[in-house]
Amino acid sequence: MMSASPDPLWPSYRAGARLTVDLGAIASNYRYLQSLAAKASCAAVVKADAYGLGIEHVAPVLEDAGATEFFVAHVDEGIRLRSVISDKARITVLHGPRHDAAGDCVRYGLRPVLNSLDQIAVWRSTASQAGKPLEAALQVDSGMSRFGLSRADLDALHEDKGLMEGLRVSLVMSHLACADMPDHPANTVQKKQMLEMSAQLPSAPLSLSASSGIFLGPDYHLDVVRPGAALYGLAPNQAAPNPLSPVVRLQAHVLQIREVGPGDGVGYGLTYRPDQPRRIATVAAGYADGFSRHGAGKGCAWFEDIRLPILGRVSMDSLIVDISDVPDGKLGPDMMVDLIGPRRSVDDVAEAAGTIGYEVLTSLGHRFHREYVGNREASLTG
Numbered sequence: 076m077m078s079a080s081p082d083p084l085w086p087s088y089r090a091g092a093r094l095t096v097d098l099g100a101i102a103s104n105y106r107y108l109q110s111l112a113a114k115a116s117c118a119a120v121v122k123a124d125a126y127g128l129g130i131e132h133v134a135p136v137l138e139d140a141g142a143t144e145f146f147v148a149h150v151d152e153g154i155r156l157r158s159v160i161s162d163k164a165r166i167t168v169l170h171g172p173r174h175d176a177a178g179d180c181v182r183y184g185l186r187p188v189l190n191s192l193d194q195i196a197v198w199r200s201t202a203s204q205a206g207k208p209l210e211a212a213l214q215v216d217s218g219m220s221r222f223g224l225s226r227a228d229l230d231a232l233h234e235d236k237g238l239m240e241g242l243r244v245s246l247v248m249s250h251l252a253c254a255d256m257p258d259h260p261a262n263t264v265q266k267k268q269m270l271e272m273s274a275q276l277p278s279a280p281l282s283l284s285a286s287s288g289i290f291l292g293p294d295y296h297l298d299v300v301r302p303g304a305a306l307y308g309l310a311p312n313q314a315a316p317n318p319l320s321p322v323v324r325l326q327a328h329v330l331q332i333r334e335v336g337p338g339d340g341v342g343y344g345l346t347y348r349p350d351q352p353r354r355i356a357t358v359a360a361g362y363a364d365g366f367s368r369h370g371a372g373k374g375c376a377w378f379e380d381i382r383l384p385i386l387g388r389v390s391m392d393s394l395i396v397d398i399s400d401v402p403d404g405k406l407g408p409d410m411m412v413d414l415i416g417p418r419r420s421v422d423d424v425a426e427a428a429g430t431i432g433y434e435v436l437t438s439l440g441h442r443f444h445r446e447y448v449g450n451r452e453a454s455l456t457g
């Protein structure tokens with residue numbers, strides 16, 4: 076590997092592991108979700124650096140695939156996004172305008188979600204200072220108790236029309252708590268609440284569903300859907316096979332290979348003790364790269380179609396796998412094994428670690444060598 080003449084643009088041999096992000100798969104997932112929610116407009120959620128995958132790379136691809144609306148969590152994320160997509164794309168900030176950041180929303184053309192009467196007051200005074208009406212999205216709390224106006228807040232707005240002066244409401248939204256459980260009764264309850272509550276507000280397009288909600292069917296699509304996770308290939312629920320294209324592959328270098336047997340211990344705490352001779356490999360990715368210590372016992376890597384169980388504890392920068400099933404001489408130092416790949420999805424890794432794919436994706440570290448493939452620009456440089 077090291078002897079092959081390296082492309083100076085892609086010095087992947089200097090990093091422990093390579094994270095490949097398939098931008099073409101993200102674009103095709105976007106088009107698929109838009110086709111499922113054909114009567115709605117499909118926005119794209121790119122908060123948390125596009126779920127850890129790199130907003131600068133991901134957002135322009137989504138825009139090319141047809142997305143005209145983007146959601147981020149923070150004002151800072153919106154400003155960063157504004158510099159990589161066109162001026163006409165709409166950016167909505169889920170957490171709303173904090174008082175000290177409201178001016179930045181105006182400056183960078185960010186539409187805040189107003190989640191409380193306080194945030195409505197901030198945006199009203201911002202509009203008054205700006206001397207022009209300002210666009211806003213309103214969120215209602217349909218049952219999750221996280222963000223959004225309560226019924227009492229809606230009554231207050233109804234009684235005092237002045238509270239909304241200077242605000243041009245261009246979206247009314249809410250968020251489902253249990254959309255990944257298609258049969259959960261909270262889904263229909265929340266939809267009903269959302270429709271009742273929005274009827275008390277100025278008429279505007281409605282949005283209720285994120286990724287999982289799209290799969291609850293057309294009743295849940297309303298006017299705008301807001302997928303994040305599904306764009307990046309995560310399964311919308313456990314009820315059916317995942318219809319989305321996988322987006323990430325994580326390949327880590329083998330650093331060292333050795334033989335162990337009865338009497339030996341492996342890794343911190345010597346928690347794995349072989350009862351027969353084993354060939355093991357130390358691999359260059361660890362919990363500092365977002366590869367959780369939890370679930371190592373259930374986790375594995377793959378080499379081609381051979382499963383390599385993770386042995387003992389995951390270290391900060393490395394982990395150890397059992398390669399006894401790999402024919403002698405086939406896998407050596409500097410070759411790579413898959414930690415996430417065709418045989419093991421992000422959701423599989425999450426399940427072994429007792430968490431969800433969202434957490435695995437957003438934790439994937441920044442010291443991986445990252446390679447973006449599957450779009451025109453990537454193929455020019457890669």
Ligand SMILES: *Cc1c(COP(=O)(O)O)cnc(C)c1O
Nearest residue numbers: 120250285286301302303304305
């Ligand atoms: C994160 C988020 C989304 C996207 O959710 P996914 O489950 O990743 O599709 C949509 N809406 C809101 C309000 C969010 O916070």
